[in-house]
Amino acid sequence: MATQTAVLAKPDRKISSQTGDRIARLTALFFACLLIAIVVLLLYELLWRSEAARAKFGLSFLASSEWNPVTEQFGALPFLYGTVVTSLVAMFLSVPLGLGAAIFLAELAPVKLSNALTFVIELLAAIPSVIYGLLAIFTLVPLMREYIEPFLKTILGFLPFFQGPVMGVGYLTAGLVLAIMTVPFIISVSREALLAVPREQREAALALGATRWETTWQIVVPYAKLGILGSVFLGLARALGETMAVTMVVGNLPAVHAGLFWPGTSIAAAIANEFSEAGGTVYPAALIELGLVLFGLTIVINGFARLMIMATTKKGSKR
Amino acid sequence: MLARRKFVNIVMLSLTGVCTVATVAVLFLILGALIVHGASSLSWNFFTKLPAPIGETGGGMANAIVGSAQIVGVAALIGIPIGFLAGVYLSEYEDKKFAAIVRYIADLLNGVPSIIVGILAWALLVVPMHGNSALAGSIALSVMLTPIVTRQTEQFLREVPLALREGALALGASKWKMIATVVVPAGSKGIMTGMILGVARVAGETAPLLFTAGLNQYWGGLREPTASLPVMIYKLATGPYEEWHQLAWSAGLVLIAMVLTANILARMILARGVSVPRG
Amino acid sequence: MIKEIVTCGVLTAAVASIACGQTKINASGASFPDPVYERWFADYHKAHSDVLINYAPIGSGGGVKGITDGTTDFGASDMPMTDQELAAAKRKIYHFPTVLGAVVPTYNIPGVTQELKFSGSTLAGIYMGTIKKWNDKALEAENPGVRLPADDIIVVHRTDASGTTFIFTDYLSKVSPEWKSKVGAAKAVSWPTGLAGSQNAGVTGLVKQTPDSIGYVELIYAIQNKIPYGVVKNSSGAYIKASMDTVSQAAAGVSMPDDFRVSITDASGKGAYPISSFTWMLIPGDIPDANKAKAIHAFLAWMLTDGQKIAPSLDFAPLPKPVVEKEQKQLAMLGKGAH
Numbered sequence: 038m039a040t041q042t043a044v045l046a047k048p049d050r051k052i053s054s055q056t057g058d059r060i061a062r063l064t065a066l067f068f069a070c071l072l073i074a075i076v077v078l079l080l081y082e083l084l085w086r087s088e089a090a091r092a093k094f095g096l097s098f099l100a101s102s103e104w105n106p107v108t109e110q111f112g113a114l115p116f117l118y119g120t121v122v123t124s125l126v127a128m129f130l131s132v133p134l135g136l137g138a139a140i141f142l143a144e145l146a147p148v149k150l151s152n153a154l155t156f157v158i159e160l161l162a163a164i165p166s167v168i169y170g171l172l173a174i175f176t177l178v179p180l181m182r183e184y185i186e187p188f189l190k191t192i193l194g195f196l197p198f199f200q201g202p203v204m205g206v207g208y209l210t211a212g213l214v215l216a217i218m219t220v221p222f223i224i225s226v227s228r229e230a231l232l233a234v235p236r237e238q239r240e241a242a243l244a245l246g247a248t249r250w251e252t253t254w255q256i257v258v259p260y261a262k263l264g265i266l267g268s269v270f271l272g273l274a275r276a277l278g279e280t281m282a283v284t285m286v287v288g289n290l291p292a293v294h295a296g297l298f299w300p301g302t303s304i305a306a307a308i309a310n311e312f313s314e315a316g317g318t319v320y321p322a323a324l325i326e327l328g329l330v331l332f333g334l335t336i337v338i339n340g341f342a343r344l345m346i347m348a349t350t351k352k353g354s355k356r
Numbered sequence: 357m358l359a360r361r362k363f364v365n366i367v368m369l370s371l372t373g374v375c376t377v378a379t380v381a382v383l384f385l386i387l388g389a390l391i392v393h394g395a396s397s398l399s400w401n402f403f404t405k406l407p408a409p410i411g412e413t414g415g416g417m418a419n420a421i422v423g424s425a426q427i428v429g430v431a432a433l434i435g436i437p438i439g440f441l442a443g444v445y446l447s448e449y450e451d452k453k454f455a456a457i458v459r460y461i462a463d464l465l466n467g468v469p470s471i472i473v474g475i476l477a478w479a480l481l482v483v484p485m486h487g488n489s490a491l492a493g494s495i496a497l498s499v500m501l502t503p504i505v506t507r508q509t510e511q512f513l514r515e516v517p518l519a520l521r522e523g524a525l526a527l528g529a530s531k532w533k534m535i536a537t538v539v540v541p542a543g544s545k546g547i548m549t550g551m552i553l554g555v556a557r558v559a560g561e562t563a564p565l566l567f568t569a570g571l572n573q574y575w576g577g578l579r580e581p582t583a584s585l586p587v588m589i590y591k592l593a594t595g596p597y598e599e600w601h602q603l604a605w606s607a608g609l610v611l612i613a614m615v616l617t618a619n620i621l622a623r624m625i626l627a628r629g630v631s632v633p634r635g
Numbered sequence: 636m637i638k639e640i641v642t643c644g645v646l647t648a649a650v651a652s653i654a655c656g657q658t659k660i661n662a663s664g665a666s667f668p669d670p671v672y673e674r675w676f677a678d679y680h681k682a683h684s685d686v687l688i689n690y691a692p693i694g695s696g697g698g699v700k701g702i703t704d705g706t707t708d709f710g711a712s713d714m715p716m717t718d719q720e721l722a723a724a725k726r727k728i729y730h731f732p733t734v735l736g737a738v739v740p741t742y743n744i745p746g747v748t749q750e751l752k753f754s755g756s757t758l759a760g761i762y763m764g765t766i767k768k769w770n771d772k773a774l775e776a777e778n779p780g781v782r783l784p785a786d787d788i789i790v791v792h793r794t795d796a797s798g799t800t801f802i803f804t805d806y807l808s809k810v811s812p813e814w815k816s817k818v819g820a821a822k823a824v825s826w827p828t829g830l831a832g833s834q835n836a837g838v839t840g841l842v843k844q845t846p847d848s849i850g851y852v853e854l855i856y857a858i859q860n861k862i863p864y865g866v867v868k869n870s871s872g873a874y875i876k877a878s879m880d881t882v883s884q885a886a887a888g889v890s891m892p893d894d895f896r897v898s899i900t901d902a903s904g905k906g907a908y909p910i911s912s913f914t915w916m917l918i919p920g921d922i923p924d925a926n927k928a929k930a931i932h933a934f935l936a937w938m939l940t941d942g943q944k945i946a947p948s949l950d951f952a953p954l955p956k957p958v959v960e961k962e963q964k965q966l967a968m969l970g971k972g973a974h
Contacts, residue, residue, distance in 0.1 A: 061532035065445035068438050069458045072506065075476075075499055076461050079468070082479040106796065106823040137375030145369060146376075154380060156623060161383050163553075163619045165560025167586045168608050171593045172389055175601070178844070202787055204830065204845055220379055248365035278469025280563040281590060289794050289831040300830050305471050305563070310794045310833060312475075313567050314697030316720075328472050339467035409673040410859065487661060487706040572689050573673075574659075581661060581689060594832070596839035596860045 083329045089322035098326060104291040106315070111323035113330060115291040119208065119301040120331065123283060124276035126212025126297065127219055132269055134216070135223025136258075139265075142224065143231035144253050155228060162221035170285035173214045178205040178286055181213075186298050201296030206288040209297040214282045219272035226271060226346065230264025231257060267345030274338040278331060280305035304331045387612070394609030397602050407573055410597060417607055419575050423490065423582040427569055428559045430494035430578070435501030435558075436551055442502070443509025443547075448535055459510075466503040473499050474564035482568055490582035493569030497558040504557065508550020512543035549622040556618035560611060562586035585611050656685060658930045663691040664698020664711030666834035667799045667853045668734055668914045671949045672711065675942050679934055686930045694834055696796020696822045702728060702917045708927055710917035713798025714805075714822055715896035727920035729969060730895040731935060731962055732913040733942070735886050735952035737877035738802045739864035739910070741857040742849040743842050744769060746784060750876070752777045754868040755810025755901075755909070761788055761849060762807065763814065764828040769847065784847070790829030791841045791850035796822040799835055802912040803851045806900040810909075851910075854878075855950045869909040870901050879952040881908035891958050895965075913954075920969065932970050939963055 090098065090111060101112025138158070142151045182205030193199040201207065234257045242252040258265065288300020289310060304327045315321040401416045408415025442462065446455055477496035482488055516539045524534040540547070569582045571591065576582025585607055592604035669692040676688040691697070695714055701707035703724045715730055740753050757773050760766035766773055770783040793800050801822045808815040818824050830845070832838040835852045839860050842850040854877045857864040866874040875881050885902035901909045918935070922928035939962055943953040954962075 055530070057533070058531045061535070062445075062449050065441050065449055068441035069445040069455075071438055072442050072458060072465065072502065073461050075502070076465055078480070079472070079476045082476055083472070086475075086479060103825070105825040107819065107821045107825070134375050134379065137372040138379050141369075141372035141376045145372065154376060157380055157383055160616060160619055161379070161386075163556060163560075163615055164383075164386065165562070165586060165611060165615060167560070167562040167589050167593075168386070168390070168612055171589055171604055171608050172386060174593055174844075175393075176389060182845075202789060204789055206830065206845075217382055224379065248361050250365040250368040251361065254368070274467055278467075278471070280469065280471045281586075285590070285594060290829065305469055308471050308475070309563055309566055310831075311796075312478075314694050314700055314796045316696055316700040316703065316796065317723075325475060328475050331469055332472050335467055335469055336464060339464065343463060409677050410670055482706070486704065571691055573676075574687050574689055580659065581691070594840060595836040596843050596856065597836075 079332075083325060083332060087322050087326035087329050089318045090326045091322070093319060094323075098323075099330070102291075102293055106317075106320050109317065109319045111319070113304075113327055115293050116302055116304040116307050116327055117330065118293045119287065120277055120303040120305070120334075122208050122297075122301065123211040123215055123287065123303055124273055126208060127215030127276045128269065128273055130213065130216035131220040131223055131272060135220045135268070135272070136227055136265065138220075139224045139227035139231060140253055140258070143228045144249070144257065151228075155225065158221050158224050161217075162225070166218070166279060166281040167285075169214055169218055169282040173210065173282060173286045177214065178210060181205045181210050190298070197295045198297050201294060201298030203298055204288065204300060206286050207298050207300045208287065208294075211283045211287040211301075211303070212297070214286060215276045215279055218279065218282060219276050222272045222275060223268045226268030227261070227265045230261035230268070233264070234260045263345045263348045267342050267348075270338050270342035270345065274335050274342060277338065278305060278335050280309050284309050304328070390605065390609045390612055393602075394605035394607075397606045398609065402603075402606055406575075410599075413599075415603075417583075417585070417588060417603065419572065420583040420585045420588040420607065421610070423569070423572070423576050424559060424584040424586070426576070426578075427490050427493045427565070427582060427584055428497060428555060430491065431497035431501055431558055432551075432555050434494065435498035435554070436505055438498070439502040439505025439554070440509050440547070440551075443506040444513065444535065444540070446506065446510040447513035448531075448539070462503040462506045465499070466507065468500075469563075470496075470500060470561050471563040471566075474566060474568055477564065477568045485579065488568060488570035488581035489579045490569050490576050491578045493565045493582065493584065496564035496568050497561060500561065500564065501554045501558050504554035505547075505550055508554070509543075509547050512546030512550070513539055515546070516542040545625055545628070549626045552618050552622040552625075556615045556622075559618075560586055560615050562590050566590075658686050658926045660686065660688045660708045660927055660930060661691075661706075662688060662698075662709045662711065663693050663701045663707050664917070665695045665713045665798045665914055666692035666836060667695075667713045667736055667738075667797075667802075667912075668711065668951065669835070670855050670859070671734055671946055671951045674945060674949060675938060678941075678945065679937060682937075683930075683933070686934070688934065692834055692836075694793070694795035694822075695798030695801065698798075698917065699796075702919060708922065708924075709919065709931060711915065712917060713912055713914045714801035715894075715898075715915060716917065729918045729920060729965060730915045731918055731938075731965070732895055732915050732954055732958060733938060734946045734954065735879075735882045735911060735913055737854040737882045737908050737911050738799055738806075738851050739854050739857050739877045740849060740867065741839070741842055741852055741862050741864040743846055743862060744784065744786075745846050747781060748863065749778075749781050750863065751781065751865040752868070752874050753865045755807065758867070759807045759811035759814040762790055762792070762827070762829070763817065764790070786847040789845055789848040790826075791838050791845070791848050792826050792829050792831055793823070793838060794831040794833050797834070798822060798912075798914065799851065799853060800824065802900060802910060805898055806910045809901040858950055867909050869907055870903055871905045871907075873905060875906060875908045877908045877910070879947055879950060881906055882911040882952040883955070884908070885911035886913070886952070886955055886958075891961060893961075895958075895962070918969070932966060935966050936963075939966070 099113050102114045103110045103112045142155055186203045189199050238256050239252055242256045283303050284306035287306055289302055290300040291302050308324050308328055312324055315324055401414055404418050405416030406419050446459055473496050477492050481492035481495055520538055520542055524538040565584050565587050569584055571587055572581045572583045589604050589607045592600040672690055676690055695712035698710035698712045699716055699720055702710035768785055769788055770785045804820040804824055808820040830841055832841040835856050838850040839852050839856040842848045843860055843862055866876045869875050884904050885899045885907035888904055889897055889899050899911050939959050946953045
């Protein structure tokens with residue numbers, strides 16, 4: 038059919054197809070530009086609307102622990118600290134767990150089982166944050182308060198990390214929830230990085246007499262390390278920006294404490310809790326400045342993640 | 357020494373299995389908890405009635421369910437076309453450097469924390485409109501939806517074999533006709549998957565709706581504060597009343613059922629086609 | 636996908652057609668009176684089905700912000716707007732007291748079922764972090780006969796800008812000079828210690844779920860959630876339990892200024908409950924939409940008569956008669972379009 042139309046309507050079609058092509062290209066280009074416009078707009082709004090706070094506090098904003106809406110003195114330190122601590126706790130737990138599962142799925146499990154399990158695990162990534170929060174409030178927090186935190190306190194209480202009032206909410210609980218939320222990303226991306234390692238590498242190691250584990254740990258994993266690292270950064274970026282699950286179990290105390298049992302806060306939690314009623318000019322500007330800091334942080338981390346994952350795909354396709 | 361190495365081998369490999377089981381178990385625990393706690397108050401009332409004041413029974417979450425449908429629906433209407441066309445551009449019309457920028461921007465947007473997107477929508481809509489609205493919530497969600505659709509569209513269009521394209525061009529089709537009638541349909545399964553997954557993802561987002569669509573005890577509207585399932589779950593779970601907690605469980609069950617169904621559906625559509633390279 | 640979009644469209648159209656012809660009013664503010672406001676708005680809607688008042692109990696700070704920015708049609712706050720806030724509003728805002736309520740210290744101490752006694756100094760000490768454990772000497776002295784555990788006290792306060800916080804800190808500032816200088820009274824203060832929840836509901840939830848905790852909430856929240864609350868020593872030295880009667884006694888002696896902005900914490904009067912307060916609706920003098928203005932004024936008239944009768948069933952004390960009459964005069968003036 039296309040052939041007939043092509044043969045019959047040649048001259049007209051050429052012109053109309055040229056215009057058609059031009060229109061199509063411009064339309065697609067326009068929408069691509071729209072994406073850029075959105076990001077530019079975002080940056081603009083974040084910068085402009087935080088002006089009042091940035092002018093007032095300057096760089097000391099990042100180092101100050103004060104958060105006083107009455108005297109309009111604001112500092113980002115407790116929020117930055119909380120964001121980083123909860124994310125680090127999450128990574129500390131989810132990376133070993135995720136890497137372990139990724140190794141199992143990539144190296145040990147038969148293909149069908151591996152695919153099925155990966156599918157199930159990726160479903161975990163699709164569960165909304167607020168549902169993790171819901172479960173955490175009613176099941177995890179009592180568990181932490183009644184059993185886990187007292188247990189950790191008795192055994193490891195001499196470490197500065199395992200100190201603080203046992204309330205069930207706090208940095209540790211938030212970190213735990215974040216760990217569960219980031220594990221699927223680690224597993225998914227690491228598994229693919231591991232699968233991309235050429236067979237020859239494994240076979241060579243096994244031929245030399247290495248055990249399965251030794252092959253995996255000393256040959257395959259290092260080969261895939263860029264991709265794995267990429268997955269870690271991906272998970273980290275997700276943890277840094279996570280709002281609902283954290284704000285529901287972190288305790289919402291704007292202060293800095295070393296003990297993980299202490300309630301704390303995070304940038305996203307602060308914005309979620311206080312933005313609606315932040316009155317005046319400096320208060321909302323301070324919250325938006327917090328948002329700007331978080332935005333910058335996630336861009337940088339995501340950037341690293343992307344670089345690493347891109348490097349892996351290049352490496353994998355080299356063979 | 358060999359024995360020790362063999363021992364380590366078995367222990368470590370088993371541990372990896374344990375890790376996997378633990379992770380998978382979490383999913384089932386979550387589902388289980390939601391079903392156990394939430395199924396009991398799923399009733400006709402739940403789906404059809406408005407929330408009742410504290411102390412009265414028989415209330416439901418009809419407004420939140422419809423509200424979510426409204427907000428997500430409009431977000432899809434906005435985000436899907438933009439994302440799709442941007443994806444088409446990236447795949448079909450590469451102007452090397454510019455396309456690289458656009459791709460980077462799409463990835464960047466994908467990684468922006470949802471609450472920051474909420475701030476953007478607040479600045480753009482809530483402030484000039486002097487109030488919360490479903491539209492503001494939709495705009496926030498569409499900003500999150502667009503990069504997801506862009507990436508998926510680009511990815512699946514790229515996979516359409518060169519032969520197919522060249523064939524169309526050889527038959528005399530113009531570029532846009534080739535794209536519209538050959539390439540896009542060829543990649544349609546993956547693209548649709550991307551759209552479904554993207555919509556499912558934004559349907560569960562809470563943070564961007566907190567100060568854009570807000571809440572409403574009654575029906576909302578495009579220019580009015582509108583209740584949504586995720587925000588209601590947040591409010592109900594963090595309150596003191598037992599009835600609220602019960603409603604939160606049920607709402608959570610409904611939400612997760614919707615999201616998981618969409619996800620499973622999408623992957624089933626895809627499974628009939630090519631396997632998905634993620635990233 | 637298409638199906639979903641069509642369903643949305645149909646539903647929106649259906650809802651829009653139902654909603655047409657209705658006056659929709661958006662309000663936000665204090666969570667302190669939320670139980671009675673919710674009841675009022677629901678009952679009013681039953682009687683006047685063309686008026687829908689959507690109230691978001693996001694805290695008094697949010698209520699003041701909403702009315703200042705113009706994002707809501709009216710606001711609600713447990714703390715009267717300060718001169719600064721009124722100046723920032725750029726339009727005339729009228730205060731209408733609605734009910735009287737009480738802020739109670741509610742606690743969750745495993746093993747303690749008795750009613751605890753608190754004084755201004757012990758409450759200030761707990762919230763300043765100087766009284767750290769439940770079996771502190773000061774608390775034991777005030778509560779002979781009660782076995783208080785040696786556990787750390789977990790203090791709960793608000794995350795949001797709250798009128799309830801203002802009432803509580805206003806009281807603490809009046810009875811503790813140390814509190815006044817170190818922390819002060821406001822909707823949001825720099826808390827020396829503690830966990831935080833959003834709105835009265837959030838604090839109640841935290842106290843309910845956290846053993847060894849103490850929080851300050853409006854009376855009805857403690858009652859509805861069946862958590863114990865303590866009695867507080869008033870300025871005459873008597874330990875008073877919060878109730879409609881004791882709250883009304885706190886309001887009895889006060890002379891109401893013309894703009895209705897007044898504080899009744901630490902009131903004199905033998906049987907007065909010391910942490911009592913009015914709560915206000917913040918009504919702009921110039922509501923641009925005539926329908927909304929009419930509806931709001933009609934609601935206020937209903938609130939001052941029928942509404943007052945409903946309040947006691949939710950443990951809020953109705954307004955004293957002279958206050959009601961004064962408000963009706965203000966309402967009449969508003970209705971005539973005075974600015």
